Amino acid sequence: MPSQEVLNWLRTRFFPHIWCPGCGHGIIMHALLRALVDLGKKKEETVIASGIGCSSRMPGYIDACTLHTTHGRSLAFATGVKLANPELTVIDVMGDGDCTAIGGNHFIHACRRNIDITAIVMNNNIYGMTGGQASPTTPVGAYATTAPYGVLDVPFDICKLAAGAGASYVARATVAHPLLIEKYVRNAVSKKGFAVVEVVTHCHTQFGRKNKRPRPIDNINFFKDNSVMNNKASNMTLEELQGKIVIGEFVNIELPEYIEQYKNLIEEVGGNRG
Amino acid sequence: MPSQEVLNWLRTRFFPHIWCPGCGHGIIMHALLRALVDLGKKKEETVIASGIGCSSRMPGYIDACTLHTTHGRSLAFATGVKLANPELTVIDVMGDGDCTAIGGNHFIHACRRNIDITAIVMNNNIYGMTGGQASPTTPVGAYATTAPYGVLDVPFDICKLAAGAGASYVARATVAHPLLIEKYVRNAVSKKGFAVVEVVTHCHTQFGRKNKRPRPIDNINFFKDNSVMNNKASNMTLEELQGKIVIGEFVNIELPEYIEQYKNLIEEVGGNRG
Amino acid sequence: MAKFVVDVNEKWCKGCGLCVAICPKKVLEFNERVKSEPVRIDDCIGCHQCENICPDFAITVKEAKPNA
Amino acid sequence: MAKFVVDVNEKWCKGCGLCVAICPKKVLEFNERVKSEPVRIDDCIGCHQCENICPDFAITVKEAKPNA
């Protein structure tokens, strides 16, 4: 792992970063940068976009073209960026709240539209930044500041949602599996089309403290103990899968990429000679 | 078919309605009212909500508690109505644009949250009201006023999206099958939980004229010729299914209903004695 | 004698032609005002397809009362 | 002699304890400033787990240069 090359992608002058000690977001950033280094990406041709949230602070620390937008809307911004300059590698890093609460519509449409963007969803099952309110992925019964009696509504399965919306690549890892994150991100970025990597992570500060996993390591252990690879999961009963985190690649299909189609259209109507 | 009872549900003073001659939306309204009559619903205890669009004009013609909201947001309004008064039967009628374009986020969250509301999506693959712009369900290659060279992006499969988001009942019919619509709507309204009925319909005025199905009957025939029941479809290859409309019930599962859970909570914290 | 009555509400009928096309027995045709009209009512089998397909609630199919 | 060097950047380390807990060889411990420190470097197997789990980019694992 060429660590100095990874450090080269950081805006080190802002370190240490604002994340809490042990916050999973840093583990994901690390894995993402390893993947980018590995793929030989150039910083000035790489765009990292995000919405608002602890997770969404990530772009500020990456020494690339970085875009910290409004809450939930980053995929729509990223769509504009990528269409305007298809040469750019565009990666959108979002929290579970950002991506699936306020940003849910942009997420499913990005899945459907299939523009060559990679979405990384840092799912810590909570709104970390604003103080631990329930998110659309907080499990039933878990406590949150807006769920003082426990959450009532069923959470999203982000990967199922992405698949249902038509994404061409969908995978899930956890922060207990940094190399898997790295691998899926690498695959996702390489994929010509819209690709989603959900990374299950923790916010021990806002979620863990209320839900019996107060230390960072409690969460890592929880993820280790409860993750099941999807090939194994497919042989398990629903009961056995109760409470498990299924990880792995769920979708990897070839679909026409939007911008390629648009380029053809420009060609057809003669817009390339103008 | 107790026709007079159906007519009793109409605000006949606004008839004939504003829809174009032969517009499928009227066929759906007819089937919906038959289902409501059949279920013995009361007009003053039934809420019909909608967003904005030709389809969304439906509530204005139904002599119940009717709520014509803003574009795409009706499910969020309906959520408030139902929570405030769980005794009401709440049905939300939306167009494909209303429900899956601007309203996509409210749609997937309603599916996830599982409040006892029925959503009827009148999918005519186009924005009828505003003059025939492409919607998220317009097929690739079809023409629309905003797709003068043909649509490039892959459409949503509304039923897959609903299933991916966690809805407890999901079914699809077409306006060529009025009795099937009626049946699925009946099942959906009876379902304790969030239920989705997609009705494939036509806008011959805005879609048909540009896409070789200019007369209402062209569309009905098209639907008849290209619909496949899902039990049959499951034995067909992807190739055979190309261009087909799969109809039937796709999801019908039991999940905890949100308001029931909330009532329990009120009970627990003693809010019922206040 | 016809077993069914097919009522067309001309005020509501917009002449879309769906009922005319869909009737399995070709009972309906347009009149000169381009409204649907049962012209072969004796052939009607009471299948209600015309009623259910009419987007304008303009058709009602009833059983004919024998002694009416 | 140790085969690996485990560098901890104390300025960035926040003492979260993840590396300490995750190291399969118990190489790392907190020092009095509650920063991670390799105390059993000879046991290190160079698995990089500490490096990859560190959210603060504070650890680098390198092979020890034999003649350094």
Added chain:
Amino acid sequence: MSDQRYEIRIAGSGGQGVILAAVIVGEALALYEEGLNVVQTQAYGPEARGGASKAEVIVSRGKIDYPKATNPNLQVILTQKACDEYVHDASPNSVVIVDDFFVTEPPKINANIYSLPIVRTAREEIGREIVTNMVALGTIASILESWDLAKPESIRKAILDRVPKGTEELNSKAFELGYKLIKEKL
């Protein structure tokens, strides 16, 4: 020449193509006549599909400020509903052409009213009601010619610019029939 302002209105129901007809008049006057200022506007509700709609063209050699008709000099009215709703602000002694099939109660106003078989010409002589607006355009061309405001040729050209390929003949024929319909009465 004077800066007189001419106001033309075409009114009917949503599907009759009155807006297209007005656009063609506008294009003819703006692009194929010299020195005319032209403004074209329309009004339609969300009920365009059924309700009344109108389109207007204002022409003048001078500047056109207010873009809508206040007292039209020429109206072509294709439905009773449109007639009831719009016709009454006709300029005194202006020309009002109503369709003799749909407008069953011609207005009782101070104007030169012509009840002409516009729809019937389209339906019966061409066999396609869809060209009603072209017949109407023919009547308008006649009037504008009589006012020395525009050559019928300009409108003919503008029609050809607008109608779909393959339908030129159909539309032209409808136009010529309309042109004659009123020519004879002037």
Added chain:
Amino acid sequence: MSDQRYEIRIAGSGGQGVILAAVIVGEALALYEEGLNVVQTQAYGPEARGGASKAEVIVSRGKIDYPKATNPNLQVILTQKACDEYVHDASPNSVVIVDDFFVTEPPKINANIYSLPIVRTAREEIGREIVTNMVALGTIASILESWDLAKPESIRKAILDRVPKGTEELNSKAFELGYKLIKEKL
């Protein structure tokens, strides 16, 4: 009694519970003392997780308009960063208590500065750094008592209202140690 305005500030880093400490002071003064007006405010950035944060309590028998401290009469400062950032507007001859472990360079200002082992007392004598704020509260209680503004008992009560069940003893002990820390020096 006069309407004198007392300004109290507690400052430290995000995780040290300075806001809770200030809230408890506020509650003690507002609910368990007679006739005092009390306002409590705080400031924190999105970087609350690491950066400096401060909380203030204003007390007066009169009306309190401006709700924040302008020249605090009492400050308890728990980190060097907070000290550098906030301490300088101390009222002349006011009391400034700094933690002797984290505040390595006590401020050079015109004030009665006490460098006390607040964090160390929590860490070493209680064995739980998390009660640092309770030790700090103890020192505040001493000062407020010496000013005749509040009884330590009021703060004790307010603590018990706030801390989680089962931790009462721990917190009370920390409070008492803090109370003594400065009592001896006054």
Added chain:
Amino acid sequence: MPKVEFWQGNTAVVMGAIAAGCRFFGGYPITPSSEIAEIMAAELPKVGGKFIQMEDEIASIASVIGASIAGLKAMTATSGPGFSLKQENIGFAYMTEVPVVVINVMRGGPSTGLPTKVSQQDVMQARWGTHGDHETIALAPASVQECYELTIEAFNLSERFRQPVILLSDEVVGHMREKIVIPEKGSYHIVDRKRPKEDPEKFVPYKPDPEDDIPPMASFGDGYRWHVTGLTHNQWGFPTNDPDIAEEKILRLMRKVRRFKGEIVKYDTYEVEDAEILVVAYGSVSRTALSAVREARSRGMRVGFFRPITLWPFPDDELRGLLGGVKSVLVPELNCGQMILEVERVVGGKARVFGKGLVNGELFRPSEIFDFIKEVA
């Protein structure tokens, strides 16, 4: 005996709302308003009310409007970015005449800005944020006590005038803890929307009571059937393009508030009788301003203080009435000059108007406003 509490402004808003009869809250968290949602989540079920966290701010206000139509007093709370998102549906509530209360705890803008810092940058947005015309009612609390009382007042006005009412709180007032005396139940006035009296078959949902231009309101589920639409509509609630009906609808929306402006507007004054300099301030800034005015008075300066409590409708006549001997009007605001525009309009050249903006995320210190007074004196 009335209870005394030491509450945050945001807590007081919740408790005031519940005291006013609020039984529904739909929200989405955002700093510095999140405590309102959090405390609602804890408190509402205890009184049989419903709390729901929606997927975003648009859905939040929509759910609140829906709940109100189904008969519950309902509210939402947010801050700048969320307030922007809610505008379309706030407009829907104006058009459909549905009572709802919207809290905006103002923070530093524009955009994400300074989420944890105070501002008064949304004052004009509260008036003009949604497309289309309507009259705004917006109140600005300056203390925790007022957070409680003005929230009750907001519900009362909303129920009475059948429209959204905005509580423009700010980060300082919202997060500040202060002693508050909880008025005993029954000691404050509670307004409930007028209900129709006629038979459901005769109900005309938008037929205004000639008394006050406000139509009585039925709820879904209480036996009445009616139609609600954001399209311009007639008295039956059905869409129309008829120019006269359309005009009358909009004019009535304006009129129903304008007629009662005198009853709606609230304001506060201090030492205005002989004032030559008048300081106009609202919300948290008014506390600094008052402190500076007291200081100025203590030095013998003829300075008075005017605090609009109702920001919209702006107490124009009330301010105009005080201008007698006033030579200068000072308007310190935590923005680049918003309410000053209204003050300038009202003063209409009769005195000089000076503004002082502060947009650094802090609250004015008393010395800053005192210096401002001295500059002008």
Added chain:
Amino acid sequence: MPKVEFWQGNTAVVMGAIAAGCRFFGGYPITPSSEIAEIMAAELPKVGGKFIQMEDEIASIASVIGASIAGLKAMTATSGPGFSLKQENIGFAYMTEVPVVVINVMRGGPSTGLPTKVSQQDVMQARWGTHGDHETIALAPASVQECYELTIEAFNLSERFRQPVILLSDEVVGHMREKIVIPEKGSYHIVDRKRPKEDPEKFVPYKPDPEDDIPPMASFGDGYRWHVTGLTHNQWGFPTNDPDIAEEKILRLMRKVRRFKGEIVKYDTYEVEDAEILVVAYGSVSRTALSAVREARSRGMRVGFFRPITLWPFPDDELRGLLGGVKSVLVPELNCGQMILEVERVVGGKARVFGKGLVNGELFRPSEIFDFIKEVA
């Protein structure tokens, strides 16, 4: 020879945009602006530009901002409800200083209102619709020719000042067809954003050029790496809570426009020299007003006409300069009184100001404004 066309206002907007260099459009259909999207869909690919129909209005403006950051001149178009939805992200563009053009073809409000009818009800919203402070630049065309020219101007201003520029069209102007003379390429001025000159490693993305307070702008993909955030930020574009830096950022946002107000504002006058009555009108209403003023003049009445073309910043000094002999100022608007508030403020008691609102979905007829003039005369 310049080409003559007979175009709709909405067509002219598209063609003006493309002439200005617009190469990206992200939109969502809404009456009466939809033609802009439709024509863009047809025209943009012909010049190698990108059109995309997004899932909603929020995504539309977001995509447009993204495209602008990646270097394309970009625009969106909408009407009232969509304009409300775009506000949050318009605010983001102000904060991040990204040039974008937003068209609002105004229709009748509030709420869904009268979708196919004209209004001028969003004038204040254009100024104050988003939370937080900023300066607005908004232009109001009154003819198809101006739709073309002012769209070019909007792009120029947007590129020059690095901020959103709003074109406030209306249903009449947008749907009206009129003769238009297309200026030849090169005959009009095109402004492109200033690009940085320094080395990418030395680039300070928000360091203002002291000349004009506006930082040069790099594009993603042209070799520079920089950070864009809606949080309050320093010169490097990174978030800060530092009060002084925060204040300077916001003040600069205001200043960069205010400094050049004289260059930005455009207006039109007719017969103002000896006017005792001045009619102030903009957009489609100005056409009726001018017609009424001509009528009044033809009857010997001393009536003048003032048309703000730039609605924001409002041409205040310019109007003030004309007030010499004016006794009454008349402000007819298709709303319940919006721009009149600004006029009142500017007139400051020096003349009487009378407003006349019309909110029935129709355009004023000349006789209505002429009668208004007569009433006052």
